Amino acid sequence: MESSITFQFLMTEPNLPLDSSPAIQVQGIRKHFGHLEALRGIDFELKKGDFLSLFGPNGAGKTTLIRILSALTRPSSGIARVAGYDVIEADPNMRREIGVISHASFLYADLSPLENIRFYATLYGVEQAEERAIEVIEEVGLKARLHDRVRTFSRGMLQRLSIARAIVHNPSILFLDEPYTGLDHHASGILKEQLQALHTDQRTILMTTHDFSRGLEMCDRVAIMARGKLALWESADQIDPADFERLYLETVEQAQRG
Numbered sequence: 001m002e003s004s005i006t007f008q009f010l011m012t013e014p015n016l017p018l019d020s021s022p023a024i025q026v027q028g029i030r031k032h033f034g035h036l037e038a039l040r041g042i043d044f045e046l047k048k049g050d051f052l053s054l055f056g057p058n059g060a061g062k063t064t065l066i067r068i069l070s071a072l073t074r075p076s077s078g079i080a081r082v083a084g085y086d087v088i089e090a091d092p093n094m095r096r097e098i099g100v101i102s103h104a105s106f107l108y109a110d111l112s113p114l115e116n117i118r119f120y121a122t123l124y125g126v127e128q129a130e131e132r133a134i135e136v137i138e139e140v141g142l143k144a145r146l147h148d149r150v151r152t153f154s155r156g157m158l159q160r161l162s163i164a165r166a167i168v169h170n171p172s173i174l175f176l177d178e179p180y181t182g183l184d185h186h187a188s189g190i191l192k193e194q195l196q197a198l199h200t201d202q203r204t205i206l207m208t209t210h211d212f213s214r215g216l217e218m219c220d221r222v223a224i225m226a227r228g229k230l231a232l233w234e235s236a237d238q239i240d241p242a243d244f245e246r247l248y249l250e251t252v253e254q255a256q257r258g
Contacts, residue, residue: 021084023048023173023204024069029078031064031228038064039075040228046221048172049202053215053236056225057252062208063102065225066175069206070100083172096124099166102177105158106165109151113137116150117164124169136164140194156187163194174198176207180214188214212248216241224248226255 024046031039039061046052056062067073069082071090080087085094107116114133121129137143140160145153153161159179166174176195180188188211195218199205209215216222222239224232231251239247 021081022046023050023083024206025079025081026069027079029065029068029075029080031061031068031073032076038228039068042078042228042230044223044230044233046204046206048204049199050221051199051205051219052207052221052223053219054206054208054223054225055210055212055215055248056208060225061228062225063177066100066102066177066206066208070098070175071095072100096169097171098173098175099169099171100175100177101159101162101166101179102175103181105162107150107158107161110149112147112149113142113161113164114146116161117168120165121168126169132168133164136168137161139167140164141190154187155182156184156190159183159187159191160194163191163198167198171203173204174206176205176209178208178210180209180211192218212244213241216244224251224255226252227258229255231255 022045026042026044029039029042030037042065054062064073068075069080069087071087071094074088082094083097085091085097087094111119114130114137117133117137118130121133126132134143134146137146140163142157142160142164145157150158150161179191183191192214195205195207199218207215207219216236216239220236222232222234222236223230231254232247
């Protein structure tokens with residue numbers, strides 16, 4: 001069983017862009033898969049340090065949007081800039097500005113946490129890769145398991161190590177696709193502490209989730225996506241958490257009728 005941990009993040013400054021442009025700019029993004037239009041014109045901006053929680057039913061286009069913004073797939077049309085870089089160009093400098101946590105951990109089961117994270121640190125050209133790997137593994141509370149095989153880890157431990165992988169190069173922007181999926185209550189609480197620490201450090205975070213309470217308690221922007229479009233975009237302080245489920249269901253229903 002995972003022990004309760006109080007996280008003391010040893011954050012160094014993230015690679016925040018120096019200019020005043022938005023961290024993420026999206027204009028008219030569309031994505032087709034054959035005859036299926038997964039994204040039907042997405043427009044929004046996030047400032048540096050914003051935390052957006054993006055809600056929506058399965059098939060709404062949330063994962064497709066994250067894949068486009070992290071340069072894992074190309075949009076069919078439209079413009080998207082992340083940390084000032086055009087996502088279509090997939091500039092290596094843009095990749096250094098982002099960290100991605102998704103359903104797949106992208107960890108090697110037969111390697112240890114140190115071997116995994118050192119590999120990614122080296123891949124990103126991080127100086128003193130082993131020292132930095134140890135630092136972020138300690139940040140996510142896994143230093144005691146530094147040399148164990150990742151295949152022995154619980155789902156919660158894998159998710160924590162995925163965070164270490166995603167932040168080893170100090171990105172300024174994090175994309176999290178359903179990070180709470182498969183976590184029990186204890187592991188979810190640990191993940192919440194980690195995300196709060198990352199947000200406090202002024203990283204820009206875009207998180208998709210089906211968990212209303214977890215999604216609302218940390219963000220400062222709220223969006224609902226349905227049928228490939230943003231059906232709602234609102235400041236978190238304008239949202240009543242107690243009434244959000246009703247608002248969500250009404251918003252999705254109206255979008256699906258449209």
